[in-house]
Amino acid sequence: MTFKYFLTNSTNYTISKQEICIIFFIIVIAFTIRSYGLGEFALNNDEAIYAGQAAALANYSEYQEQFSIFRAHPLLLQFMISISFYFFGISEFTARIVPVFLSCGIVVISYFIAKFLYNQQTAIISSIILSLLPYHVSISKQALVDVSMSFFFILDLLLIILYFRQNKILLLYGIGITSGLSFLSKEVGIITFAISIITLIIINKKIRFKNILFVTLSFIFVTSPYWISFITLEEARESILEYIDWQSSRPSNHDSIYYFLIISSDILGYVLTSLLVIAYLYIIINKRNWKFSNVILPFIWIAIPLLFYQVVSVKGYHFLFSITPFLVIFSISLLSEDWIKRIPRKEILLIGIIPLTLLSNNQTINEYFLFIPHNPVLGSESLFHMKDAAMWVKENTPENSTILTLYTHMSNIIQFYSQRDSIAIQSNNNPSYQKIDHIDISILANKINYIVYEKIQIDNGKFLQNKAIELEDYVKKYDGVPVYINYQNYTSGENNKLLSSPAIIVYEFN
Numbered sequence: 001m002t003f004k005y006f007l008t009n010s011t012n013y014t015i016s017k018q019e020i021c022i023i024f025f026i027i028v029i030a031f032t033i034r035s036y037g038l039g040e041f042a043l044n045n046d047e048a049i050y051a052g053q054a055a056a057l058a059n060y061s062e063y064q065e066q067f068s069i070f071r072a073h074p075l076l077l078q079f080m081i082s083i084s085f086y087f088f089g090i091s092e093f094t095a096r097i098v099p100v101f102l103s104c105g106i107v108v109i110s111y112f113i114a115k116f117l118y119n120q121q122t123a124i125i126s127s128i129i130l131s132l133l134p135y136h137v138s139i140s141k142q143a144l145v146d147v148s149m150s151f152f153f154i155l156d157l158l159l160i161i162l163y164f165r166q167n168k169i170l171l172l173y174g175i176g177i178t179s180g181l182s183f184l185s186k187e188v189g190i191i192t193f194a195i196s197i198i199t200l201i202i203i204n205k206k207i208r209f210k211n212i213l214f215v216t217l218s219f220i221f222v223t224s225p226y227w228i229s230f231i232t233l234e235e236a237r238e239s240i241l242e243y244i245d246w247q248s249s250r251p252s253n254h255d256s257i258y259y260f261l262i263i264s265s266d267i268l269g270y271v272l273t274s275l276l277v278i279a280y281l282y283i284i285i286n287k288r289n290w291k292f293s294n295v296i297l298p299f300i301w302i303a304i305p306l307l308f309y310q311v312v313s314v315k316g317y318h319f320l321f322s323i324t325p326f327l328v329i330f331s332i333s334l335l336s337e338d339w340i341k342r343i344p345r346k347e348i349l350l351i352g353i354i355p356l357t358l359l360s361n362n363q364t365i366n367e368y369f370l371f372i373p374h375n376p377v378l379g380s381e382s383l384f385h386m387k388d389a390a391m392w393v394k395e396n397t398p399e400n401s402t403i404l405t406l407y408t409h410m411s412n413i414i415q416f417y418s419q420r421d422s423i424a425i426q427s428n429n430n431p432s433y434q435k436i437d438h439i440d441i442s443i444l445a446n447k448i449n450y451i452v453y454e455k456i457q458i459d460n461g462k463f464l465q466n467k468a469i470e471l472e473d474y475v476k477k478y479d480g481v482p483v484y485i486n487y488q489n490y491t492s493g494e495n496n497k498l499l500s501s502p503a504i505i506v507y508e509f510n
Helices: 017-035 045-057 076-088 092-117 120-132 134-140 145-166 169-185 187-204 209-232 234-249 258-267 270-285 292-311 319-336 338-342 346-359 362-369 384-396 408-418 439-444 462-477
Strands: 402-407 421-426 450-454 481-491 498-508
Touching (some): 017 092, 092 120, 134 258, 134 319, 145 169, 145 187, 169 187, 169 209, 209 234, 258 362, 270 319, 338 346, 346 362, 408 421
Parallel strands (some): 402 421, 402 450
């Protein structure tokens, strides 16, 4: 294999032996970095919920009592994880290995999308970057429904590209199926179906009802379990309607430029973001060179999801995971334009863009240059304090105990690791969580036996402060006795002295 082959501008649809070796090498890189230390960290809030549902699907009775099957999202990822649990047991590793395999698949699919839209050079460079990109790696190592949704989201685009080239009816069925599987991963995956229809109309330059019907029927067939449960099961219907009502009424949690900030700082990094901006300016200037395949198509699959997530009031750090491959590919495609041929020793630039991209990422800068822990959003972190406290609860409390926590994150961690009934005093009106109208009466009637006060959460979520004060009042009012304290260490800003303070305190009512 020669260095020249690595930088070829070939757009051939065939796959050579050399290319198979390159793809295999990229898969090894992606899998190694994603699987490293996969089971060392405790599950975070969302992971605990999905893993708990997966365990319930795998017929673990203790989890069936704690985690409702019908909750916020469809159950495709949870079903896949349940298979892993069934054969290999319940652990952090077996929960996360499924998203790892899916994310490696995303890297491979992204390679072919980049090759078919642009060329082999763009495919190789962009897929290597994607396999190492800190944002993509960190989300890939979590048991989140966004990973499975994104897998089918980009697979759908690959099928559309093939249909654009080959115009085969069988591909239309595949487009409907993959868009349906994207929806079954997460409700917002229905945007995959909508973008697919829009793209097909643009490809055909008119509305062909026959083609749309093929895609629609395939979508309906694949998603039928979801609609059947909605129609026939009252529990499922109530859960879905309550969740939709709650989501639509939630206040905004970030300002309007949140996504644009994290694209530049966390998702792409400053170097790749600069390339992305220049790439868009370049195509605006060169309107005569616009093509559907390499300009309009990727623009549609970036702009529509980004606009959708921007309009939704609740914004999430991991929501843009699905369009990250397209952002990377489109940014790197700039380096395949004719202008780069005039640069001497262009190979240095093409190869050097990989480390430059990785080093310019905010996560890399914070952790390896500024030595600042990277914690992008409340609940996304895996805190060993929470797992340690939950394991203590499991080993030192009666099975019929009921735990009151500050926030739902701690409550979910306790339910997963301890299999104890747990209720959060702060639940943001989420219909998935049980509410307590009279906490005083519940404590006096021994319906609440312990309070778990996760002080470590307050630093990450200032909105918890009022509820924390309320929780402290219950401890004082009913003489709660501290039976477990987990400490966190930190360095004093004045003299760099190592100090410690309570991270999580468990109180018992006698």
